[in-house]
Amino acid sequence: MTSSLVVDGGSPLVGDIEVRGAKNLVSKAMVAVMLAEERCRLRGVPEISDVQIVSGLLELHGVVIDSTDRDGELVLDPTNVEQAHIADIDTHAGSSRVPVLLCGPLLHRLGEAFIPDLGGCRIGERPINYHLDVLRTFGAVVEKRQDGLRLTAPNGLHAADIHLPYPSVGATEQVLLTAVRAIGRTTLRGAAIEPEIMDLIAILQKMGAIISVQTDRVILIEGVDRLGGFDHLAIPDRIEAGSWACAALATRGDIYVRGAQQLPMMPFLNVFRRIGGKFEIDDDGIRFWHPGGTLNSIAIETDVHPGFMTDWQQPLVVALTQTAGLSIVHETVYENRLGFTDALVDAGAHIQTFRECLGGSPCRFGRANYQHSAVISGPTPLQAAEITVPDLRGGFSYVIAALAAQGRSTVHGIDLIHRGYERFSEKLDNLGAVYKLP
Ligand code: EPU
Numbered sequence: 001m002t003s004s005l006v007v008d009g010g011s012p013l014v015g016d017i018e019v020r021g022a023k024n025l026v027s028k029a030m031v032a033v034m035l036a037e038e039r040c041r042l043r044g045v046p047e048i049s050d051v052q053i054v055s056g057l058l059e060l061h062g063v064v065i066d067s068t069d070r071d072g073e074l075v076l077d078p079t080n081v082e083q084a085h086i087a088d089i090d091t092h093a094g095s096s097r098v099p100v101l102l103c104g105p106l107l108h109r110l111g112e113a114f115i116p117d118l119g120g121c122r123i124g125e126r127p128i129n130y131h132l133d134v135l136r137t138f139g140a141v142v143e144k145r146q147d148g149l150r151l152t153a154p155n156g157l158h159a160a161d162i163h164l165p166y167p168s169v170g171a172t173e174q175v176l177l178t179a180v181r182a183i184g185r186t187t188l189r190g191a192a193i194e195p196e197i198m199d200l201i202a203i204l205q206k207m208g209a210i211i212s213v214q215t216d217r218v219i220l221i222e223g224v225d226r227l228g229g230f231d232h233l234a235i236p237d238r239i240e241a242g243s244w245a246c247a248a249l250a251t252r253g254d255i256y257v258r259g260a261q262q263l264p265m266m267p268f269l270n271v272f273r274r275i276g277g278k279f280e281i282d283d284d285g286i287r288f289w290h291p292g293g294t295l296n297s298i299a300i301e302t303d304v305h306p307g308f309m310t311d312w313q314q315p316l317v318v319a320l321t322q323t324a325g326l327s328i329v330h331e332t333v334y335e336n337r338l339g340f341t342d343a344l345v346d347a348g349a350h351i352q353t354f355r356e357c358l359g360g361s362p363c364r365f366g367r368a369n370y371q372h373s374a375v376i377s378g379p380t381p382l383q384a385a386e387i388t389v390p391d392l393r394g395g396f397s398y399v400i401a402a403l404a405a406q407g408r409s410t411v412h413g414i415d416l417i418h419r420g421y422e423r424f425s426e427k428l429d430n431l432g433a434v435y436k437l438p
Contacts, residue, residue, distance in 0.1 A: 326375055
């Protein structure tokens, strides 16, 4: 793997690419394996570094993983789960936040868990207070140590009534992965209901869990004594699909995304259509293209599902630099996910960020000092630039910007992009991108 990409931009991306299982489901499905007492089969697993990180973490805990001869298929055997050393976990986890989700399964299997200080993309503070509060409510005792956290459950884990202060994806998964084997019936209010969470629930149901999703973000989970294995094809990656769709708009291109599905992408498709992008859906995927002429500006805010995903925001902003008039983007999920726009401004984009909640309803960042709204004025030709990838989605966005810009750009630090975009250079080749890996 190399860490820089030299891009000769200015030509449309045209061609056919495929997306496979969603990063944000696959990593959690792999954690769910720790709860099983039988082998599990996961299909559609993408070749991304986040999967390698979680594989390493599971192997440290005694899970035997076989990648089989079939592309994208993992067989995971958790029958000999054991405790790992915290230093090893730290080394393997890198910048991943997955270790915190291992806590519930490890407490059930071994009675204790260790987790190091957590990373993840630097798009906000990204605390784990909801996770720890949830675990304590189930009966876990959390002890802070110099090298991380040690958790025990001296009286076992018992069902709880939980109301999340915000529909956090990770905290909802924490509840699910802990409650399925806890004693009694858990009620979770204020749950996140992202399609990837529904897919995790489908996996847990295959394993023998009893989970019902009610109206108004309420999920009921009846704990069971034992969970078996599963065979599951992961839901496709709607973030990756939306990222390539934005690349089609920004470069005036035409991209068929094999594997993209309409239902989980409905909020994205509405926005894409309002901007003036064209799409066509068939049974195998979605074709996204720029129809020629001028695109429309838009006011949007990111939100939890069924809103417009925060992870689509960064690629979309690059496309919005090419639309006519003033666009407004209000980021309500992460307080610091607009910092990547500075480099776009250096490349000629007209983007100004604001602390106020612009264009929509006030959000929880409104009274704090966070630049979480942006006004983008376009269209502005983008110029070649030398830029460094700040985080996963920001990194993809910089590559799109470099492909849309006239001239030769260098994007440094592209290894981060491999966390969530598989076969990235192969896909660029399929789309006719002109670039070099020096
Ligand atoms: N939050 C807290 N305390 C917590 C947990 C979350 O304050 O204990 C806050 C966060 O700081 C954030 C908000 O709650 O402001 C939402 O965070 P959430 O817990 O929903 O995010 P996450 O589970 O850490 C996952 C994805 C993210 C995606 C978000 C929102 C994975 C591995 N990550 O993160 O994906 O943006 O949900 O959909 O599933 C990405 O793929 O690039 C990515 C960052």
